[in-house]
Amino acid sequence: MEKIRVHGGFYLPDPDPPKEAHVELTTSCNLNCKFCYRQSWSERIGFMDEELFDQVLGELNDVGVQDLWFSGWGEPTIHPRFEDFARKAAEGFDLGMITNGTTLLRKADAISRYFSWVFVSVDVTDPEMYRKIRVGSSFHVVEEGIRELANRDGVELWISTVLLKSTVSKLPDLIEWAAEVGARGVLLSNLIATHPALAHEQIHDKVQPDGVSKIMERVRTLSMLHHVRVIEPFFYYKTERRCPFIEERAFAITFDGKVVPCLFTLHDYRAWIDGREVEVKQLAFGDLKEKSLREIWWSPEYVSFRAKVKIADFPSCNDCLLWDGCHIANSNEFDCWGNSPTCSFCPYYRGTVQCPRSYVARWVIGA
Numbered sequence: 142m143e144k145i146r147v148h149g150g151f152y153l154p155d156p157d158p159p160k161e162a163h164v165e166l167t168t169s170c171n172l173n174c175k176f177c178y179r180q181s182w183s184e185r186i187g188f189m190d191e192e193l194f195d196q197v198l199g200e201l202n203d204v205g206v207q208d209l210w211f212s213g214w215g216e217p218t219i220h221p222r223f224e225d226f227a228r229k230a231a232e233g234f235d236l237g238m239i240t241n242g243t244t245l246l247r248k249a250d251a252i253s254r255y256f257s258w259v260f261v262s263v264d265v266t267d268p269e270m271y272r273k274i275r276v277g278s279s280f281h282v283v284e285e286g287i288r289e290l291a292n293r294d295g296v297e298l299w300i301s302t303v304l305l306k307s308t309v310s311k312l313p314d315l316i317e318w319a320a321e322v323g324a325r326g327v328l329l330s331n332l333i334a335t336h337p338a339l340a341h342e343q344i345h346d347k348v349q350p351d352g353v354s355k356i357m358e359r360v361r362t363l364s365m366l367h368h369v370r371v372i373e374p375f376f377y378y379k380t381e382r383r384c385p386f387i388e389e390r391a392f393a394i395t396f397d398g399k400v401v402p403c404l405f406t407l408h409d410y411r412a413w414i415d416g417r418e419v420e421v422k423q424l425a426f427g428d429l430k431e432k433s434l435r436e437i438w439w440s441p442e443y444v445s446f447r448a449k450v451k452i453a454d455f456p457s458c459n460d461c462l463l464w465d466g467c468h469i470a471n472s473n474e475f476d477c478w479g480n481s482p483t484c485s486f487c488p489y490y491r492g493t494v495q496c497p498r499s500y501v502a503r504w505v506i507g508a
């Protein structure tokens with residue numbers, strides 16, 4: 142196998158195929174959440190067409206992918222072919238999904254038939270607070286859908302929660318509620334602010350933030366008491382860096398066929414990370430309309446990028462003293478070590494932000 146040069150050395154490419162794909166059925170959504178990535182982007186809204194979806198299934202099968210997630214930056218259940226796509230995908234893959242839960246009641250039959258794991262986004266159980274965050278949704282409607290799905294066999298139900306400064310004190314209530322509605326676990330994540338007005342809601346910081354430890358102690362106790370698994374993020378930057386996508390051989394495909402290493406770089410957008418604005422550029426290593434997934438996954442550019450991520454060959458902007466005024470760090474296009482692109486300020490890399498993934502779901506069911 143061809144060796145790939147990384148910063149003066151040689152790296153023998155990891156010969157293993159990808160095992161987990163996140164497929165974006167659509168960038169459309171029936172909600173307008175306060176912190177959605179789509180708050181700060183200007184890309185067109187689109188739906189994956191059936192021809193591309195069939196091609197994607199064939200290509201995933203060809204390279205040996207095991208798990209397929211309906212995820213991305215939209216609500217998968219509002220795709221007009223959602224049920225057909227789920228039926229086809231379930232024939233060849235273990236299927237997971239992240240949903241805002243608004244359609245669960247209507248679609249519970251199909252979802253329980255085809256999906257192994259469903260992560261429903263619920264950040265707080267106070268209906269008024271929920272309504273202000275998940276704009277366009279109702280806590281009671283989503284709760285009803287969750288209860289309906291929890292009654293069905295064969296599907297693992299999880300709650301996916303974004304923590305905000307204004308809601309974190311309510312987290313113990315959410316854990317008790319999750320146990321009561323039959324959720325297997327709660328996946329917690331810190332916020333990536335996509336609007337300047339939300340920057341102050343970021344909890345994670347360079348040092349352990351005040352007050353969080355006490356809340357998390359209570360959360361851990363409730364987790365043990367009620368047998369509901371809680372997956373915590375880090376709340377401050379530790380030295381270690383680990384990409385949850387690259388390390389688990391996961392990647393994403395946009396609704397229009399771009400192959401992207403992670404959900405952080407799925408599209409172009411602006412974010413307010415650690416108090417400053419940055420531009421995050423889509424990081425596409427190829428387009429399935431032009432090349433096969435096999436060619437893209439083992440292309441020298443993608444292999445070398447994965448190698449650099451694994452050996453953490455990037456500077457660390459999150460805890461750099463120059464962060465506030467450094468122009469090089471305006472986007473993920475460059476960093477001060479000469480990398481392009483770079484993962485130097487990615488919060489997933491630091492474990493402060495998390496999203497639904499196979500290793501989280503499988504951890505519990507022991508597969």
Ligand code: SF4
Nearest residue numbers: 170172174177215241
């Ligand atoms: S449900 Fe998800 S995709 Fe839809 S607006 Fe909310 S965060 Fe965005």
Ligand code: SF4
Nearest residue numbers: 456458461464467477
């Ligand atoms: S690019 Fe380099 S100098 Fe600039 S903030 Fe990041 S680590 Fe610091």
Ligand code: SF4
Nearest residue numbers: 384403484487489490
């Ligand atoms: S470190 Fe971050 S930006 Fe880099 S591939 Fe992983 S998730 Fe994406």
